[in-house]
Amino acid sequence: MSKSDDLAALIQRRAGAEPPEYGLILGSGLGHLADSLDDGVAIEYGDLPGFPHAGVSGHVPKLVIGTLEGRRVAVFGGRAHYYEEGRADAMRLPLEVLASLGCKRVILTNAAGAVRGDLEPGGLMMLNDHIAFSGANPLIGETDDARFVPMGDAHDPEMRAALSAAAQAEGIALPEGVYGWFSGPSFETPAEIRAAKVLGMDAVGMSTVPEIILARFLGLRVAAVSVLTNMAAGLSDEAISHDHTKAMAPAGAAKFEKILRRFLRDGGA
Numbered sequence: 705m706s707k708s709d710d711l712a713a714l715i716q717r718r719a720g721a722e723p724p725e726y727g728l729i730l731g732s733g734l735g736h737l738a739d740s741l742d743d744g745v746a747i748e749y750g751d752l753p754g755f756p757h758a759g760v761s762g763h764v765p766k767l768v769i770g771t772l773e774g775r776r777v778a779v780f781g782g783r784a785h786y787y788e789e790g791r792a793d794a795m796r797l798p799l800e801v802l803a804s805l806g807c808k809r810v811i812l813t814n815a816a817g818a819v820r821g822d823l824e825p826g827g828l829m830m831l832n833d834h835i836a837f838s839g840a841n842p843l844i845g846e847t848d849d850a851r852f853v854p855m856g857d858a859h860d861p862e863m864r865a866a867l868s869a870a871a872q873a874e875g876i877a878l879p880e881g882v883y884g885w886f887s888g889p890s891f892e893t894p895a896e897i898r899a900a901k902v903l904g905m906d907a908v909g910m911s912t913v914p915e916i917i918l919a920r921f922l923g924l925r926v927a928a929v930s931v932l933t934n935m936a937a938g939l940s941d942e943a944i945s946h947d948h949t950k951a952m953a954p955a956g957a958a959k960f961e962k963i964l965r966r967f968l969r970d971g972g973a
């Protein structure tokens with residue numbers, strides 16, 4: 705058995721064997737959702753050998769499996785980032801475990817800075833594409849031909865359509881856009897953000913893209929939503945900081961939770 709199968713067996717002994725319908729990975733300041741599940745069984749990452757530390761403040765390093773709006777979900781309360789140890793595949797094992805649990809779909813969230821003028825701090829943006837501007841890739845070193853993952857439809861059209869419909873039903877704006885992945889942990893410079901704009905990035909952040917690549921590699925369908933916590937560097941007078949990200953994220957997270965609940969209630973995708 706692979707390591708992920710072993711961990712999946714451990715998780716199933718504690719949380720039951722029924723496969724989760726959705727996996728969720730929560731970004732900075734979005735961890736609250738992990739505590740909102742009915743009958744949630746929580747397992748600390750520390751109890752899952754090989755799981756990342758995920759110790760960035762604002763993240764909750766635990767896996768919670770339970771029910772949300774009548775659907776079984778597996779919520780990862782925190783992620784590990786490329787900038788923590790220089791490993792773009794830091795979230796590979798959690799995603800492999802999700803696949804070993806029999807889960808086929810994953811929804812990723814993150815905090816991001818808005819680049820496009822019509823996007824607002826406190827609001828959301830659903831990713832319709834991305835640019836891996838960090839230059840890293842979580843599949844470097846992989847030897848199987850499966851590493852040549854097509855990315856043309858990486859952001860699942862059906863999941864996006866259902867999330868859009870749920871947002872509309874809730875009266876919450878969910879514009880779509882292109883997410884640019886910078887390595888972090890320093891924020892971008894104003895010149896980098898001007899370049900990002902020219903390159904077609906609508907929002908920028910330090911996560912998520914490696915997880916999208918890994919999810920597709922593992923055959924999981926994936927959609928991702930950014931919580932916009934600030935205008936990106938140079939676009940507003942407001943100072944950018946991780947404290948600000950953590951303070952702003954809950955407003956957007958509350959909107960995301962409403963959309964997610966409606967999406968699940970209405971049958972998902």
Ligand code: HPA
Nearest residue numbers: 815816817908909910936
């Ligand atoms: N840049 C990168 N990551 C971020 C930002 C930002 O402006 N805001 C929140 N996460």
